[in-house]
Amino acid sequence: MLETVDMARVRVAANCLGVDVPASPFLHDQRIERINAARYEEAEILGALRCVRAGDAVLELGAGLGIVGAVVARNLRPSRVRAYEANAALIPHIRALYTLNGLEDVISVENRLLIAAPDRPEIMTLNITNSFLGSSVLETARTRDSVEVPTGDFNEACAEAEVLIMDIEGAELELLRHADLSHLRAVVTEFHPDAYGPEGMKEAKEILRAAGFERIDSCSTRTVWACEKRGML
Numbered sequence: 001m002l003e004t005v006d007m008a009r010v011r012v013a014a015n016c017l018g019v020d021v022p023a024s025p026f027l028h029d030q031r032i033e034r035i036n037a038a039r040y041e042e043a044e045i046l047g048a049l050r051c052v053r054a055g056d057a058v059l060e061l062g063a064g065l066g067i068v069g070a071v072v073a074r075n076l077r078p079s080r081v082r083a084y085e086a087n088a089a090l091i092p093h094i095r096a097l098y099t100l101n102g103l104e105d106v107i108s109v110e111n112r113l114l115i116a117a118p119d120r121p122e123i124m125t126l127n128i129t130n131s132f133l134g135s136s137v138l139e140t141a142r143t144r145d146s147v148e149v150p151t152g153d154f155n156e157a158c159a160e161a162e163v164l165i166m167d168i169e170g171a172e173l174e175l176l177r178h179a180d181l182s183h184l185r186a187v188v189t190e191f192h193p194d195a196y197g198p199e200g201m202k203e204a205k206e207i208l209r210a211a212g213f214e215r216i217d218s219c220s221t222r223t224v225w226a227c228e229k230r231g232m233l
Contacts, residue, residue, distance in 0.1 A: 047226030066094035170195025
Protein backbone atom coordinates (compact mmCIF):
# COMPACT_ATOMS: atom_id res chain seq x y z
CA MET A 1 0.00 0.00 0.00
CA LEU A 2 1.33 3.42 -0.97
CA GLU A 3 2.11 5.93 1.75
CA THR A 4 0.44 9.33 1.86
CA VAL A 5 1.73 12.80 2.70
CA ASP A 6 0.07 14.87 5.43
CA MET A 7 -0.80 18.02 3.46
CA ALA A 8 -1.21 20.01 6.68
CA ARG A 9 2.52 19.59 7.28
CA VAL A 10 3.70 20.23 3.71
CA ARG A 11 6.35 22.91 3.32
CA VAL A 12 7.17 24.53 -0.01
CA ALA A 13 10.86 23.97 -0.78
CA ALA A 14 11.11 25.35 -4.32
CA ASN A 15 9.18 26.75 -7.27
CA CYS A 16 9.57 25.94 -10.96
CA LEU A 17 7.72 28.07 -13.52
CA GLY A 18 4.77 28.66 -11.22
CA VAL A 19 4.70 25.16 -9.69
CA ASP A 20 5.36 24.93 -5.94
CA VAL A 21 7.47 21.91 -5.03
CA PRO A 22 6.95 20.44 -1.55
CA ALA A 23 9.87 19.44 0.64
CA SER A 24 10.65 15.73 0.45
CA PRO A 25 13.50 13.30 1.14
CA PHE A 26 14.35 13.49 -2.56
CA LEU A 27 15.37 17.15 -2.45
CA HIS A 28 18.75 18.54 -1.45
CA ASP A 29 20.20 22.04 -1.69
CA GLN A 30 21.69 21.61 -5.14
CA ARG A 31 18.48 20.12 -6.55
CA ILE A 32 16.40 22.88 -4.96
CA GLU A 33 18.68 25.46 -6.54
CA ARG A 34 18.26 23.85 -9.95
CA ILE A 35 14.48 23.69 -9.58
CA ASN A 36 14.24 27.36 -8.60
CA ALA A 37 16.35 28.31 -11.61
CA ALA A 38 14.17 26.13 -13.94
CA ARG A 39 17.24 24.02 -14.74
CA TYR A 40 15.88 20.75 -13.31
CA GLU A 41 14.96 18.60 -16.36
CA GLU A 42 15.37 21.83 -18.31
CA ALA A 43 15.51 20.29 -21.78
CA GLU A 44 12.39 18.18 -21.20
CA ILE A 45 10.47 21.17 -19.87
CA LEU A 46 11.52 23.36 -22.81
CA GLY A 47 10.43 20.63 -25.21
CA ALA A 48 7.11 20.19 -23.47
CA LEU A 49 6.46 23.94 -23.45
CA ARG A 50 7.08 23.94 -27.21
CA CYS A 51 5.03 20.86 -28.09
CA VAL A 52 1.97 20.75 -25.81
CA ARG A 53 -1.08 22.74 -26.96
CA ALA A 54 -4.20 23.77 -25.11
CA GLY A 55 -6.65 20.88 -24.99
CA ASP A 56 -4.03 18.17 -25.57
CA ALA A 57 -4.13 14.85 -23.76
CA VAL A 58 -0.61 14.18 -22.50
CA LEU A 59 0.97 10.86 -21.53
CA GLU A 60 4.01 11.11 -19.24
CA LEU A 61 6.28 8.13 -18.60
CA GLY A 62 8.72 8.52 -15.74
CA ALA A 63 7.16 11.28 -13.65
CA GLY A 64 10.16 11.61 -11.32
CA LEU A 65 9.34 14.34 -8.79
CA GLY A 66 6.22 15.30 -10.75
CA ILE A 67 7.60 18.68 -11.79
CA VAL A 68 7.63 18.30 -15.58
CA GLY A 69 4.04 17.11 -15.79
CA ALA A 70 2.90 19.73 -13.31
CA VAL A 71 4.55 22.54 -15.30
CA VAL A 72 2.66 21.30 -18.35
CA ALA A 73 -0.62 21.11 -16.41
CA ARG A 74 -0.12 24.57 -14.85
CA ASN A 75 1.05 26.51 -17.90
CA LEU A 76 -0.30 24.90 -21.07
CA ARG A 77 -3.98 24.10 -20.34
CA PRO A 78 -3.96 20.45 -21.51
CA SER A 79 -7.22 18.56 -21.21
CA ARG A 80 -5.41 16.02 -19.00
CA VAL A 81 -2.00 14.65 -18.12
CA ARG A 82 -1.73 10.97 -17.24
CA ALA A 83 1.59 10.27 -15.58
CA TYR A 84 3.20 6.93 -14.74
CA GLU A 85 6.06 6.42 -12.30
CA ALA A 86 7.63 3.05 -11.49
CA ASN A 87 9.23 4.04 -8.17
CA ALA A 88 6.47 3.72 -5.56
CA ALA A 89 8.45 5.80 -3.04
CA LEU A 90 7.95 8.86 -5.26
CA ILE A 91 4.18 8.53 -5.70
CA PRO A 92 2.98 10.20 -2.45
CA HIS A 93 5.31 13.15 -3.03
CA ILE A 94 4.17 13.54 -6.63
CA ARG A 95 0.55 13.52 -5.53
CA ALA A 96 1.34 16.03 -2.78
CA LEU A 97 2.82 18.33 -5.42
CA TYR A 98 -0.31 18.03 -7.56
CA THR A 99 -2.55 18.74 -4.56
CA LEU A 100 -0.42 21.65 -3.35
CA ASN A 101 -0.83 23.30 -6.75
CA GLY A 102 -4.54 22.50 -7.17
CA LEU A 103 -3.90 20.34 -10.23
CA GLU A 104 -5.67 17.11 -9.22
CA ASP A 105 -8.46 17.65 -11.78
CA VAL A 106 -5.93 17.88 -14.64
CA ILE A 107 -3.08 15.53 -13.77
CA SER A 108 -2.86 12.12 -12.10
CA VAL A 109 -0.10 9.60 -11.48
CA GLU A 110 -0.10 5.82 -11.29
CA ASN A 111 2.58 3.46 -9.97
CA ARG A 112 2.98 1.32 -13.07
CA LEU A 113 5.41 0.49 -15.87
CA LEU A 114 3.94 0.83 -19.35
CA ILE A 115 5.25 -1.79 -21.77
CA ALA A 116 4.73 -1.86 -25.55
CA ALA A 117 6.01 -5.39 -26.27
CA PRO A 118 3.28 -7.96 -27.01
CA ASP A 119 4.68 -10.43 -24.45
CA ARG A 120 4.25 -7.94 -21.58
CA PRO A 121 4.60 -9.58 -18.15
CA GLU A 122 2.19 -8.61 -15.40
CA ILE A 123 5.05 -7.65 -13.08
CA MET A 124 8.55 -6.30 -13.77
CA THR A 125 11.55 -5.58 -11.58
CA LEU A 126 12.64 -1.98 -11.00
CA ASN A 127 16.26 -1.59 -9.93
CA ILE A 128 16.62 1.17 -7.34
CA THR A 129 19.76 3.34 -7.19
CA ASN A 130 20.86 5.81 -4.53
CA SER A 131 19.54 8.64 -6.68
CA PHE A 132 15.89 8.24 -7.70
CA LEU A 133 16.92 9.71 -11.07
CA GLY A 134 18.79 6.54 -12.00
CA SER A 135 16.27 3.84 -11.04
CA SER A 136 15.54 1.65 -14.04
CA VAL A 137 14.32 -1.71 -15.28
CA LEU A 138 17.92 -2.15 -16.44
CA GLU A 139 20.31 -3.49 -13.81
CA THR A 140 23.54 -1.52 -13.40
CA ALA A 141 26.50 -1.34 -11.03
CA ARG A 142 24.61 1.39 -9.14
CA THR A 143 21.67 -0.88 -8.27
CA ARG A 144 21.23 -1.11 -4.47
CA ASP A 145 17.76 -2.65 -4.23
CA SER A 146 14.91 -3.89 -6.38
CA VAL A 147 11.13 -3.86 -6.21
CA GLU A 148 8.37 -5.47 -8.24
CA VAL A 149 6.14 -3.10 -10.22
CA PRO A 150 2.85 -3.85 -12.02
CA THR A 151 2.80 -3.19 -15.76
CA GLY A 152 0.29 -1.73 -18.18
CA ASP A 153 -0.21 -1.62 -21.95
CA PHE A 154 1.64 1.34 -23.47
CA ASN A 155 -0.12 1.17 -26.81
CA GLU A 156 -3.52 1.26 -25.15
CA ALA A 157 -2.59 4.31 -23.06
CA CYS A 158 -0.86 6.04 -25.97
CA ALA A 159 -3.93 5.75 -28.19
CA GLU A 160 -5.64 8.35 -25.99
CA ALA A 161 -2.83 10.94 -26.14
CA GLU A 162 -1.61 13.64 -28.51
CA VAL A 163 1.75 14.18 -26.79
CA LEU A 164 4.16 11.74 -25.15
CA ILE A 165 6.73 12.96 -22.59
CA MET A 166 9.17 10.20 -21.67
CA ASP A 167 12.17 9.84 -19.36
CA ILE A 168 12.46 6.16 -18.43
CA GLU A 169 16.18 5.70 -17.82
CA GLY A 170 17.17 3.57 -20.79
CA ALA A 171 13.96 1.56 -21.26
CA GLU A 172 12.88 3.89 -24.10
CA LEU A 173 14.69 1.94 -26.81
CA GLU A 174 12.87 -1.34 -26.13
CA LEU A 175 9.56 0.55 -25.79
CA LEU A 176 10.03 2.37 -29.11
CA ARG A 177 10.79 -0.91 -30.89
CA HIS A 178 7.22 -2.06 -30.22
CA ALA A 179 5.35 1.24 -29.78
CA ASP A 180 2.38 2.34 -31.85
CA LEU A 181 3.07 6.07 -32.21
CA SER A 182 0.45 6.70 -34.89
CA HIS A 183 -1.94 8.61 -32.59
CA LEU A 184 0.71 11.07 -31.38
CA ARG A 185 1.41 14.54 -32.75
CA ALA A 186 4.53 15.16 -30.64
CA VAL A 187 7.10 13.33 -28.52
CA VAL A 188 9.53 14.71 -25.95
CA THR A 189 11.99 12.06 -24.85
CA GLU A 190 15.35 11.72 -23.16
CA PHE A 191 17.75 9.15 -24.57
CA HIS A 192 20.19 7.27 -22.34
CA PRO A 193 23.14 6.10 -24.47
CA ASP A 194 24.94 4.87 -21.33
CA ALA A 195 22.31 2.12 -21.22
CA TYR A 196 22.45 0.98 -24.86
CA GLY A 197 25.34 2.78 -26.53
CA PRO A 198 25.44 5.26 -29.41
CA GLU A 199 24.09 2.67 -31.83
CA GLY A 200 21.05 2.16 -29.61
CA MET A 201 20.45 5.90 -29.47
CA LYS A 202 20.75 6.09 -33.24
CA GLU A 203 18.19 3.28 -33.55
CA ALA A 204 15.75 5.07 -31.21
CA LYS A 205 16.03 8.26 -33.23
CA GLU A 206 15.55 6.39 -36.49
CA ILE A 207 12.37 4.79 -35.11
CA LEU A 208 10.99 8.26 -34.39
CA ARG A 209 11.95 9.53 -37.84
CA ALA A 210 10.39 6.48 -39.51
CA ALA A 211 7.17 7.19 -37.60
CA GLY A 212 7.08 10.65 -39.18
CA PHE A 213 8.56 12.75 -36.38
CA GLU A 214 10.93 15.62 -37.04
CA ARG A 215 13.28 16.99 -34.40
CA ILE A 216 12.69 20.61 -33.35
CA ASP A 217 16.23 21.92 -33.28
CA SER A 218 15.48 25.02 -31.19
CA CYS A 219 14.54 22.98 -28.12
CA SER A 220 16.40 19.70 -28.60
CA THR A 221 19.83 18.43 -27.63
CA ARG A 222 21.84 15.33 -28.49
CA THR A 223 20.15 13.35 -25.71
CA VAL A 224 16.76 15.07 -25.39
CA TRP A 225 14.52 15.39 -28.42
CA ALA A 226 11.34 17.37 -28.86
CA CYS A 227 9.78 16.31 -32.12
CA GLU A 228 6.51 16.64 -34.00
CA LYS A 229 4.94 14.88 -36.95
CA ARG A 230 6.03 16.40 -40.23
CA GLY A 231 3.67 19.10 -41.43
CA MET A 232 2.65 19.99 -37.85
CA LEU A 233 5.72 22.05 -36.87
